[in-house]
Amino acid sequence: QSALTQPRSVSGSPGQSVTISCTGTTSDVGRYDYVSWYQQHPGKAPKRVIHDVSERPSGVPDRFSGSKSGNTASLTISGLQAEDEADYYCCSYAGRYTLVFGGGTKLTVL
């Protein structure tokens, strides 16, 4: 159950786009289309922003999009806004009723 690999930090200016990568293995990200992404503001609980690789829950702006290629999933946030500054975590189903998370990426809006 090794953690998925995410960059520790990314940054962008308001209005720009940023992409956060999430690299797993053929046992998790590469095998299942069950990748989700979570946004976490300081002191708050995580909030789901993407599920099933690219699906957005109701109420999540369409500035958030997800994709996957091979063992790597990606979260793209376009038209960056100040309120997007947060930690972002990817998560994948890893078989046998287990989940694995990425180490988290801190997004800074410059």
Added chain:
Amino acid sequence: EVQLVESGGGLVQPGGSLRLSCAASGFTFSSYEMNWVRQAPGKGLEWVSYISDSGSATHYADSMKGRFTISRDNAKNFLYLQMNSLRAEDTAVYYCAKDSGGWSLDWGQGTLVTVSS
């Protein structure tokens, strides 16, 4: 609206035990699989345990096997996590999380467990 409210956290000595509870409302609790996820101070998220909708199937992260037990009471809409033989490295905020399809999660606000002498 889905609501998950955790309780039962606190300070416990190494080797001690603690039982966390999660009160669920706003959805048909007995129809959904549930999980516990934890987050050590300043660290990332770590999946802890899963339980099926009926409670008949349970699964754990390797480091929790044999020490933690997940259970549920579908009549009372409660999820539980019994934690035994606690270690300093178990110090974390513990989140109750509802499976919302595709192995994605909706989260409670968390309860802090501190293991220290």
